[in-house]
Amino acid sequence: MNQENNKRETTSFDAQAVNSASSAFFKRWWKLLLIVFVVAAIASAVASMFIKPLYMSTGVMMPTNSNRLTKAIMDYHYSMDFMDYGAEDDCEHAVQILMSKQMETAVCDHFNLMEHYAIKPTDKYKKTDLSKRYKRYVTVKRTDYLGVQVSVLDQDPQMAADIVNYMLDMYDTICHDMHHERAVDAAEVMNAVCDAAMEEMDSLASTAKGSAWKDYLLRKKSKKLAEMQARAVQTSVDKDMTVSYRYVVDRGEPSDKKDRPKRALIVLGGSLGALLVCIFGLLVFAPAKKEEE
Numbered sequence: 001m002n003q004e005n006n007k008r009e010t011t012s013f014d015a016q017a018v019n020s021a022s023s024a025f026f027k028r029w030w031k032l033l034l035i036v037f038v039v040a041a042i043a044s045a046v047a048s049m050f051i052k053p054l055y056m057s058t059g060v061m062m063p064t065n066s067n068r069l070t071k072a073i074m075d076y077h078y079s080m081d082f083m084d085y086g087a088e089d090d091c092e093h094a095v096q097i098l099m100s101k102q103m104e105t106a107v108c109d110h111f112n113l114m115e116h117y118a119i120k121p122t123d124k125y126k127k128t129d130l131s132k133r134y135k136r137y138v139t140v141k142r143t144d145y146l147g148v149q150v151s152v153l154d155q156d157p158q159m160a161a162d163i164v165n166y167m168l169d170m171y172d173t174i175c176h177d178m179h180h181e182r183a184v185d186a187a188e189v190m191n192a193v194c195d196a197a198m199e200e201m202d203s204l205a206s207t208a209k210g211s212a213w214k215d216y217l218l219r220k221k222s223k224k225l226a227e228m229q230a231r232a233v234q235t236s237v238d239k240d241m242t243v244s245y246r247y248v249v250d251r252g253e254p255s256d257k258k259d260r261p262k263r264a265l266i267v268l269g270g271s272l273g274a275l276l277v278c279i280f281g282l283l284v285f286a287p288a289k290k291e292e293e
Helices: 002-049 067-073 089-099 101-111 125-136 157-205 212-240 263-292
Strands: 053-061 138-142 148-154 246-250
Touching: 002 263, 053 089, 053 157, 067 089, 067 157, 089 101, 089 148, 089 157, 101 125, 101 157, 125 148, 148 157, 157 212, 157 246
Parallel strands: none
Antiparallel strands: 053 148, 053 246, 138 148
């Protein structure tokens, strides 16, 4: 018990000593600390005035299931409703496409962002600097309801809105190119399979007068050929079809209010930072100065 009481008394004494020292410190230096805080606040406010404001524009889209549109319409065994919006996988694919290097290159080239961001063409790392600046100002993320939000920061509010809308439209173009390439390959394969099946049927039909077995084979192959030809039609339609792969909920609009910098935070951060530096300096150098006196 005595040991516990001694510990409590020691702790209480230490706390009182710290409070007393702190009180004495601020009583001695409060004028200097106040001056430092006010001067730092004014300096931070003036410095923040030279920071160019950035405006944000935001657009939202819902990816669709259009890549399976013909199958949904023509194949009654297929359960997907072509009127539905995209599933979670479609949302993830949309985010990936919007954040892709292909999209970044298209946006940078279309809007000449290297010049817009004042990056010199002669810089050794101009492409790296451009990519870093692009990723700093352009963000893509999922919404809570399987939508995709595209946000762009820029000093020009109209430029920010134009980039958002270009990305939403370019998404359709990239999706169409991807699906067209796959559909071309699929159409070539299906046509080759259908041609081979027709040659096989012609060869079988041209043999000597057959039997019930041969007639059964012809009927079976004919039915199979009809199914493959139907699928070939689907792939041909997919190859030449131009549809939208997203529904735009909100298009980008020029903002009339800056998004950053937050000048109040800059002033507060600068003032507190200067105040902490001053306190640290006084704690380190004031005792030595006092001893000299």
